[in-house]
Amino acid sequence: MRFLSWSLGIVALLALAVFGLLQLTPVQDRLIDRVIRKNVDNSAAQALFKDDAMRLLVCGSGSPLPHPTRARPCLAVIAGGKFYIVDTGPGSWNQLALRHIPAERIGAILYTHFHSDHIGELGEFNMQTWVAGRPGPLAVYGPEGVQRLVAGYSEAYALDRGYRTAHHGAEMLPPERGEMQAHTLALPADGHRVPAFEDGELKVSVFAVHHEPIEPAVGYRFDYKGRSLVISGDTRRDERIVTAAEGADLLAHEAQAQHLVARMHTLTAEAGRPRISKIFGDIPNYHTSPVEAAELANAAKVPLLLLYHLTPSPPNRIAEQVFMRGVKAVRPEGVVLSDDGTLITLPLAGGAPQVGRFDP
Ligand SMILES: [Zn+2]
Ligand SMILES: [Zn+2]
Known part of the structure; x- marks a missing residue:
């Protein structure tokens, strides 16, 4: 004692x-x-750009529903010394900045469609990468509508671009480098995947997906030095994903736990919240369940399926189990329920995709 x-x-x-x-x-x-x-010190982030792999860093795993730590949809594909952003959901710039990603290395931004949970931070991405020393205007790709998005954000940030050049000098911040260039991607009527753009040895292609009534909506495939990954964008179950993902190493697919959304539809109605209840009743018809995404990954014979755009985003391990109900029976292995900071590495030397986190 x-x-x-x-x-x-x-x-x-x-x-x-x-x-x-x-x-x-x-x-x-x-x-x-x-x-x-x-x-x-951004040495850890700089190491992600070593040309020994194509990488996918999740900069937004969440959905339009609020979550304390997850940003809205954003995926960063790192290849050939640059990073390419697919969607800039609210909160996503912060996820990259917290990890000290060298902003000047941005290659392009690509949009899957123009719902607010995907477009929220284009102005911030353009501003931050320009200030960091981006060597030219920011290329922004997307289906029809991307011109309007870019024009709107460009106008909204025009005053701020002026302030910064006036304050820090045109030598450091040349106005022409602060501009964005919109590139509208044409989609063939037959739904086939077509080339979007190339940058060095990186080849990006685009394909239409079913997110009706939102049209157009697209997914992307990235091919780099023998490795490849496919990003679904927002879509209901769409067999075109299988075609696009054939031979790919990784499929990043959106996921909405329809059984949970059904409960939210019922319980919000019971709680006297008819507007929210109606939305939960409307959204199942344009998203894909985790089990359906697993079935598509199996059909495409993709070694690794990464689920993102998680609706509703699980807040803990128990909720993750509920979210993933039924997936194991369909696909016992090769599924990652992503979080912000999840990092997938596809080594150029070959071998299985490596799953980890990047939290320097
Ligand atoms: Zn969405
Ligand atoms: Zn959407």
Whole structure:
């Protein structure tokens, strides 16, 4: 007993001493310097750009529903020394900035469609990558409608671009580099996948998906030095995904747990929230369930399926189990329920996709 009270006394004294030290200005300053040095060190993020793999970093795994940590849809494909962003959902820039991704390395932004949960931060992406030293205007690809999106964001940020050039000088921030260039991707009527653009050895192709009544809506395939990945965008179950993903190493597919949305439809009605209830009643017809996504991945014989755009986004392990109900029976292995920060590595030397996290 005496030993315990002595120990507790020593711990209390030590805690007091540490608290006292933290009040000293020189100690505080040294700690702040350490934090600043850590925050400007982007060596871990730079290593993601080594040309030994194509990588996929999840910068937004969430859905339009609120979530404390997940951003809305955003996927970053890293290949050939650059990163390519598919959708810029609200909160997604923060996920990249927190991980010190070198913004000047942006190759292009691609849009799957123009729902607000996908377009929210185009202005921020353009501004931040320009200020970081992007060597030219920002290329923005998407189906018909991308011109309007780019024109609108460009106008909304025109004053701020002016402020920054005036403040930091045109040598550092040439106005012409702060512009965006919209590229409208034409889609063939037969629904086949067609080339979108090439950048060095990276080939990007585009295909239409079923997100009606939203049209057009598209998915993308990235091919780089023998590795490939496919991104579904927002779609109900669509067999064209199977065709697009044949021979690919990775399928990143949206997922909506229809059994949970059905409960939300019923319970919001019971709670006297008819408007929200109607939305939960309307949305199942243009999204894909986790089980359906697993079936599509199996049909395409893709080694790895990554689920993103999780509706509703599970907040904990138990909720993840409920979200994934039925998936194991269809596809026992090769499924990743993504989170912001999930990193998939496809080594150029070959071998299975590697699943990890990037939290430097
Ligand atoms: Zn969406
Ligand atoms: Zn949508």
